Amino acid sequence: MSDPTHARRASSFGAxxxxxxxxxxxxxxxxxEWGLSGxxxxxxxVLDLGAGTGKLTLGLTALGLDVTAVEPDPEMRAELERAVPSAKSLAGQAERIPLADAAVDAVFVGQAFHWFDVPDAMTEIGRVLRPGGVCVPMWNYEDESVPWVAEFTTLGRDGARRPASVENMREVTHPAFEPFESDRFRHxxxxxAESLLETIATYSLVIVxxxxxxxxxxxxxxQFLSSNPATANGEFDLPLITTVLRARRRRGNFALDLDQSGGSTLGS
Incomplete structure (x- = not known):
């Protein structure tokens, strides 16, 4: 990545x-399941790419899938291996995935796609996916349609704001893939208050x-959480939105498609 701050944040989570x-x-x-249905x-x-500590890996294995998790950071990968011993864990990056061609039926990416070198990563994802397989980036963020949540994230916008690039990911195109579809799921x-603050402290901009x-x-x-009626007294439910994209791997000659198109693009 050419931006050193972006690269530093991307590699900060192991701490x-x-x-x-x-x-x-x-x-x-x-x-x-919506992602898989594509x-x-x-x-x-299934490949969990940029798997971190295995949050998404757990959900994939719970569906009875044969899951390989690829994660570059050794500290994050160690947590994953403790949490999900049934998954195959490998060191690797999105731009150099340590799997054979057409090795998987689906590639999931939880909270990591915006850290990738997207054109190179999409080419690699296309290589390891079989034709008809699906690429599924996912993000969890606070549900800002709830007034107190919107106030909380605005107050903490220096460290808690979702990356603007998440919305831009909808516009990614690549000759190996059909256009991305998207959906949102509330949970x-x-x-x-303290566990929510611990979560905020794991955000990359806070770490660096x-x-x-x-x-x-x-x-x-x-201070906000201690004075807000919804969060001031013990446990509470934090409203979240999971945004999911999915794009199906096209059938046909992938290498020829790439040669003719010149690669992938990120729309403006």
């Missing part, structure tokens, strides 16, 4: 791997910020 594993939300089953035929072999995570800046952000958010 908070244990907290990430404990506090980040999982993914709703219906969102995973596959032609019955999906069996909740049981939280306390100067300690005094991170402390000031978390203090602002703690």
């Amino acid at each position: 908070r791997a244990a907290a990430y594993a404990q506090h980040r939300p999982d993914y709703p089953r219906e969102a995973i 596959t032609s035929g019955t999906p069996r072999r 909740t995570q049981r939280r306390t 910020s100067a300690p005094e800046e991170s402390a000031a952000l978390l203090a602002r958010l703690r």
Whole structure:
């Protein structure tokens, strides 16, 4: 990646791997099933790419799928292997996936697609997917249609705001893939004020910020949570939205398609 700040943030999560594993939300089953339903035929072999600590890996294995998880960070991968010992865990990157051609029926990406070098990653995903297989990026974010949640994320926008690039991902095109479709799924995570703050502390911009800046952000958010009626007294449900994209791998001569088109594009 050419942007050193982006690269630093992308590689920052290992420092908070244990907290990430404990506090980040999982993914709703219906969102995973919607992604899988874009596959032609019955999906069996699935890749979780940029798998982190295995939050999405767990949901995939719960469906009885044969899951391979690829994650570059050793601390994150160690948490994944503890959480999901039934999944095959490999070191690797989206731009250099350590799998054979047409090895899987689906490639899922939880909370990581915006960190990839997207054109190169889409080419690699297309290589390891069988024709008719599906690429499924997913993101969990707070449901800002709920007033107190919108106020909370606005207050913490320096560290808690979703990357603008997530919306741009809808416009990704690649000759090996049909256009992306999208859907959204509501769910909740049981939280306390402190566990929610622990989650915010796993966000990349908070991790890489100067300690005094991170402390000031978390203090602002703690004050809000202690005075907000919905969050001030013990446990509460944090409303979440899971945004899911899916694009089916085209049939035909992938290599020829790439030669003729010149690769993939990210629409403006």
